[in-house]
Amino acid sequence: MGVDGTGAYGAGGTDEGAPGARWRPAARVAGLGTSVFTEMTELARSTGAVNLGQGVPELPSPPELLADVAEAVRSGANQYPPAHGAPALREAVAAHQLRRYGLAYDPRDEVLVTTGATEALAAALLGLCDPGDEVIAFDPCYDAYPAGARFAGAKLVAVPLVEDGDRFVLDADALRAAVTPRTRVLLLNTPHNPTGKVFTPDELDAVAAVCREHDLVVVTDEVYEHLVFDDASAGAHRTIAALPGMRERTLTISSAGKTFSVTGWKIGWVCGPAGLLAAVAGVKQFLTYASGTPYQEALARALGGVEEWAAEVRRTLGRNRDLLSEGLARAGLRPYRADAGYFLQADIRAWGHGDGVRFCRELPSRAGVVAIPTSAFWVRPGAPSHLVRFSFCRSEDSVRTAVERLGSSG
Numbered sequence: 001m002g003v004d005g006t007g008a009y010g011a012g013g014t015d016e017g018a019p020g021a022r023w024r025p026a027a028r029v030a031g032l033g034t035s036v037f038t039e040m041t042e043l044a045r046s047t048g049a050v051n052l053g054q055g056v057p058e059l060p061s062p063p064e065l066l067a068d069v070a071e072a073v074r075s076g077a078n079q080y081p082p083a084h085g086a087p088a089l090r091e092a093v094a095a096h097q098l099r100r101y102g103l104a105y106d107p108r109d110e111v112l113v114t115t116g117a118t119e120a121l122a123a124a125l126l127g128l129c130d131p132g133d134e135v136i137a138f139d140p141c142y143d144a145y146p147a148g149a150r151f152a153g154a155k156l157v158a159v160p161l162v163e164d165g166d167r168f169v170l171d172a173d174a175l176r177a178a179v180t181p182r183t184r185v186l187l188l189n190t191p192h193n194p195t196g197k198v199f200t201p202d203e204l205d206a207v208a209a210v211c212r213e214h215d216l217v218v219v220t221d222e223v224y225e226h227l228v229f230d231d232a233s234a235g236a237h238r239t240i241a242a243l244p245g246m247r248e249r250t251l252t253i254s255s256a257g258k259t260f261s262v263t264g265w266k267i268g269w270v271c272g273p274a275g276l277l278a279a280v281a282g283v284k285q286f287l288t289y290a291s292g293t294p295y296q297e298a299l300a301r302a303l304g305g306v307e308e309w310a311a312e313v314r315r316t317l318g319r320n321r322d323l324l325s326e327g328l329a330r331a332g333l334r335p336y337r338a339d340a341g342y343f344l345q346a347d348i349r350a351w352g353h354g355d356g357v358r359f360c361r362e363l364p365s366r367a368g369v370v371a372i373p374t375s376a377f378w379v380r381p382g383a384p385s386h387l388v389r390f391s392f393c394r395s396e397d398s399v400r401t402a403v404e405r406l407g408s409s410g
């Protein structure tokens with residue numbers, strides 16, 4: 001399992017390389033298999049196709065941030081940081097939540113720095129769920145959610161986001177119907193990967209109402225919080241933790257990776273009430289203890305000026321999104337609206353068939369482009385197969401080349 005499938009190793013249980021007959025993979029990894037991300041990244045490499053598959057940004061990072069990391073390394077910030085994270089970063093995260101969302105967190109025991117959002121998600125699920133508990137997530141969803149639930153022995157219950165014209169919308173009745181006495185956690189992701197959806201104020205209200213009514217804990221993944229493009233129409237990012245009665249039941253997760261285009265640094269954080277946070281910290285201390293001292297120190301400074309930086313990234317990504325959507329539309333691959341993040345969905349059926357996996361396997365030779373079948377993100381069996389995810393976090397040149405190639409293929 002890896003971030004967006006980066007590191008998925010085969011866990012098929014064949015004898016090759018096995019130490020002996022008694023060896024087999026643990027049940028919790030047996031179903032994970034080699035992911036389609038690995039396959040598509042390899043296809044991009046071997047064919048020279050433009051890779052609009054995996055969400056690895058080709059975008060700049062703030063030069064001062066890079067210089068600050070180098071300086072931190074040279075000046076000796078190379079040993080374990082405090083288990084909960086560098087105090088300066090915890091303070092910067094708390095200041096950020098207050099400034100942007102009006103939410104006060106005590107940096108001493110309500111903010112935890114993690115090894116990326118990925119560790120925060122895993123530690124939250126392990127810290128909050130007993131075997132047999134249920135976790136609700138919206139389908140399609142980020143691939144770390146089903147894996148994290150599985151590691152905790154919990155059951156991921158998928159509530160589909162529904163196609164409505166060029167958008168995906170919440171079905172509040174389906175959400176309500178999915179809650180059982182075993183439901184412990186609702187996993188929310190807004191802005192959303194893989195659709196680029198931003199949950200609307202009404203949708204957030206509806207989700208919050210269900211969580212209050214059934215006393216659920218919300219784990220909200222907001223790694224794209226700064227990357228909402230059309231502030232006027234879609235509205236800026238809102239966090240569910242700021243709604244009435246929600247702060248006390250919500251763990252909010254974010255990360256530096258997407259905001260600052262430093263996905264290899266793996267510095268994330270969680271904010272939440274001390275009791276909930278302690279459950280996450282208890283697990284986290286034995287997953288990695290702590291990591292990334294020089295990055296933490298440098299990010300503590302960068303986070304104070306994140307708004308200015310993010311405005312620039314949004315402009316770049318917004319332009320790429322427009323280029324890609326227009327190019328896909330011209331090529332007959334109907335794009336869905338993406339209001340935020342790195343990705344958008346396209347309907348491939350006009351190119352002859354509706355099998356996204358086959359489409360993505362053929363696309364490098366057909367058009368010199370790599371994309372990811374959205375089926376990799378569906379939890380429910382029998383989910384639609386005609387959707388494909390394209391990423392636009394690449395350079396403008398890459399996006400232009402891709403749409404030119406798609407335009408002359410089809």
Ligand SMILES: *Cc1c(COP(=O)(O)O)cnc(C)c1O
Pocket residue numbers: 003004115116117118119142189192193221223254255256257258263266267268
């Ligand atoms: C990229 C991504 C993550 C992983 O964040 P890291 O900080 O790199 O671990 C988590 N959630 C979503 C929705 C993502 O797209």
